Amino acid sequence: MAMTEPSYEHGTRGVPYIDGPKIVVMASDSQDPGSATFCIRNEDHTLGNALRYIIMKKCGLSFCGYSVPHPSEYQINLRIQTDGTITAVDALHQGLSDLIDLTAHVKETFTDKIKQGGYELREGADPDAE
Amino acid sequence: MDATAFAQETGPTITLLEVKDSPETRSVSFILSKTDLATANALRRVMIAEVPTMAIDLVEFESNTSVLTDEFLAHRLGLIPLNSEQVGTITYTRECSCQQYCPQCSVELHLNVRCTEDHTREVTTRDLVSSHTSIAPVLNGPNDRGILIAKLRKGQEINLRCIAKKGTAKEHAKWSPCAGVAFEYDPHNRLRHTTYWIEDDVKSEWPVSANGRFEPEVAEDEPFDYNAKPEAFYMTVEGTGALDPKEIVTTGLRILQAKLSLVQLLLKEIAEERGAVARPPMNGFH
Ligand SMILES: [Zn+2]
Numbered sequence A: 001m002a003m004t005e006p007s008y009e010h011g012t013r014g015v016p017y018i019d020g021p022k023i024v025v026m027a028s029d030s031q032d033p034g035s036a037t038f039c040i041r042n043e044d045h046t047l048g049n050a051l052r053y054i055i056m057k058k059c060g061l062s063f064c065g066y067s068v069p070h071p072s073e074y075q076i077n078l079r080i081q082t083d084g085t086i087t088a089v090d091a092l093h094q095g096l097s098d099l100i101d102l103t104a105h106v107k108e109t110f111t112d113k114i115k116q117g118g119y120e121l122r123e124g125a126d127p128d129a130e
Numbered sequence B: 001m002d003a004t005a006f007a008q009e010t011g012p013t014i015t016l017l018e019v020k021d022s023p024e025t026r027s028v029s030f031i032l033s034k035t036d037l038a039t040a041n042a043l044r045r046v047m048i049a050e051v052p053t054m055a056i057d058l059v060e061f062e063s064n065t066s067v068l069t070d071e072f073l074a075h076r077l078g079l080i081p082l083n084s085e086q087v088g089t090i091t092y093t094r095e096c097s098c099q100q101y102c103p104q105c106s107v108e109l110h111l112n113v114r115c116t117e118d119h120t121r122e123v124t125t126r127d128l129v130s131s132h133t134s135i136a137p138v139l140n141g142p143n144d145r146g147i148l149i150a151k152l153r154k155g156q157e158i159n160l161r162c163i164a165k166k167g168t169a170k171e172h173a174k175w176s177p178c179a180g181v182a183f184e185y186d187p188h189n190r191l192r193h194t195t196y197w198i199e200d201d202v203k204s205e206w207p208v209s210a211n212g213r214f215e216p217e218v219a220e221d222e223p224f225d226y227n228a229k230p231e232a233f234y235m236t237v238e239g240t241g242a243l244d245p246k247e248i249v250t251t252g253l254r255i256l257q258a259k260l261s262l263v264q265l266l267l268k269e270i271a272e273e274r275g276a277v278a279r280p281p282m283n284g285f286h
Helices: A045-056 A088-116 B003-009 B037-049 B070-078 B210-214 B245-273
Strands: A023-025 A035-041 A061-067 A075-082 B013-021 B026-033 B053-064 B106-114 B121-124 B128-130 B148-152 B157-167 B178-185 B232-239
Touching (some): A045 A075, A045 A088, A045 B037, A075 A088, A088 B013, A088 B026, A088 B037, A088 B245, B026 B245, B037 B178, B037 B232, B037 B245, B053 B106, B070 B148, B070 B157, B106 B121, B106 B148, B148 B157, B210 B232, B232 B245
Antiparallel strands (some): A023 A035, A035 A075, B013 B026, B026 B232, B053 B157, B106 B157, B121 B148, B178 B232
């Protein structure tokens, strides 16, 4: 009996995926470096909402929001507007750093609590670890 | 700002509630507090959909004279949890250099059962033989009979070959390492994010969950605070057996970090292209 074959020429088969650069700054008429819309490909609410929250927490921000423009296109648009004390690119960069730190902190705390509780946690158990 | 500085400023805290590690349930319960719904939800979403495991993806039927169709059996086989502790050693097929699949990106399993007795032969995951030392159907000790795949009558047989691949639940739910992720906040409904449907009395008809003990009850005359936000998130991660639930949490966080680091790295390139004065990275990429 023949095997049902996935079409590999399409690259990723069932995995939601959209071709193109991971992140682009959307074209705009505005000359204001404090405002920008970033299109982040192959990301969804997981990153979008967390980034929106962490960026909005910072001073100098007048607006930060995100949207998933179309449910069948795996990308998000992230809009940042600042009061001019910081550029939108810097605000996003800082937001990413803060979220990385937050995640690292949660991971560290979780690992500590697990070990304090006398439980075992496999070292280097992370798949995909670079 | 390093991780410790961040912790001192606003850092989320974790209170470990329970770790179950019995053959019946493998789960970890904790409270994630001093953070926002957005970040707690990001963790929940990433654990469900982006932590990779192994699952059967291709099935080649040599023979199937059982009452179940090939498609039906193939679907059932796909949903069987495979021990995925070693998933880190396997590459995604789409990233592999091979044409179709190879030992680097797949694991082969065989199922060859024929009923020769007068009574019904139960085909379980115990009959599913893996060619890999650890990537095999999950079994909880020697008394576990395994997951029922099909039942055979005398003379019926199933003979097939399965190819298990690495994947995530973004593609198909069979790759999710989580049997369930319980996620609750505001057990007393102080924030009124939900409206209960009641007949007479909300307290007797909607008993407060076990997490209610961590927060004060809402007083009768308590004024509604419309500025209040959820701050504590009660999470229970129950695994399918493919991965240790504790590991699902740490791997989920790691993947979240990796996603963010990638975006940050590429954003830096954009910033440099645009000639913007990009801030130097505040810390190394984790
Ligand atoms: Zn391969």
